[in-house]
Amino acid sequence: MTALLETRDLAKTYDTGGTPVAALIGVDLTVRRGEFVAVMGPSGCGKSTLLNLVAGLDRPSAGEVWFDGRRIDQLSETALAKLRRRRIGFVFQFFNLLPTLSAEANVELPLLLTGTHRREARRQARGLLTDLGIGDKGRSAPSRLSGGQQQRVALARALANQPDLVVGDEPTGGLDSATAGEVLGLLRDAHGRGQTLLLATHDARVAAAADRVVSLRDGRVFDDRTLDAARPVSLPFDPEPL
């Protein structure tokens, strides 16, 4: 696998009116194409800052961000916006769907923004919603959908342009455990089809599904380790014959 994303000595300092606060210090992170990387750590450890920097939503105070062989941290706003639209999908904790648009129209939006013809965009949006198990909810307003359904719409929107990278900030954070499991299943499916994922999460099950878990502490990478393939589980007893 080749590097899709690479940060070099990445740092971010926020100026909160007087004392500068270091949110990220010297982070070297590489995400290879096809990899599923989870970023874990307590609140305030720098997870969201890292995600914002690599996705071009914010600019670093120092260091470099490379995306698919190109340095992006110094690109113009226009160039960054174009990169985000075409090559990066976003999933947030609170879905961030446009409330005045139907589910379908939310998914069509990124397609239309990248020049897909209206009719083709509608066809693709319906296909995505069907793949994610909510083909019958296309006409509904987001407010009429459950949390899990809204996150499915958000995931469809993130996947619409077949982005190189899907970035997620607590994608299961606002969901109950069963619904979180379903959304995780969909993320896992996407990864199974080769989708590169970079997800900040508190959810242990999301982290356990990743190929690699990066732990951040106080803005630094504290641990970065690849998980092994699932080991066989031997049950203490087989209750069936009783």
Added chain:
Amino acid sequence: MALLSGGRGHGYELKQALNQSFGTLLPELNSGQIYSTLARLERDGLVEGESVADDNRGKKVYRLTDRGRELLRNWVSVPVPGPRLKDEFFIKFVVATSMGLADPLTMIELQRREYLQSLRDLDARLTTDGNSPTTELMVEGAVLHLKADLGWLDLIEERLVTGGSMS
């Protein structure tokens, strides 16, 4: 004894049923263990054995006595203890960190990795086909415990960082 609660059984049948159900939990039981257990239960008046008429090898079928049935009912009706204060990681952690044998945060992180890997193993088992509902419940129970263990590691780390010491 629970296996006998439905009626009568030969020692051999009990052995089959036990090895089939608890094969990975208990070492393979041999006939001797089964028969000595049955003999002890018979001596204590909890089961009674009856020789099979047309069997010259002295084979017996066993059934529960009223006392045996009473004891079984008791075992079933008493809940199992709740708190699990004895935790292997925590014992190791307290000993190792108080003796200065390891960096606390590193120990926590290593343990977190192990739990995450176990969670990965269990989740993979849950997504394989052909699990019975009972097996699924068993695995999901382990998942819930693991999530609690992971939450607990977060808590230990948080106290360690904010409190500065673990005395």
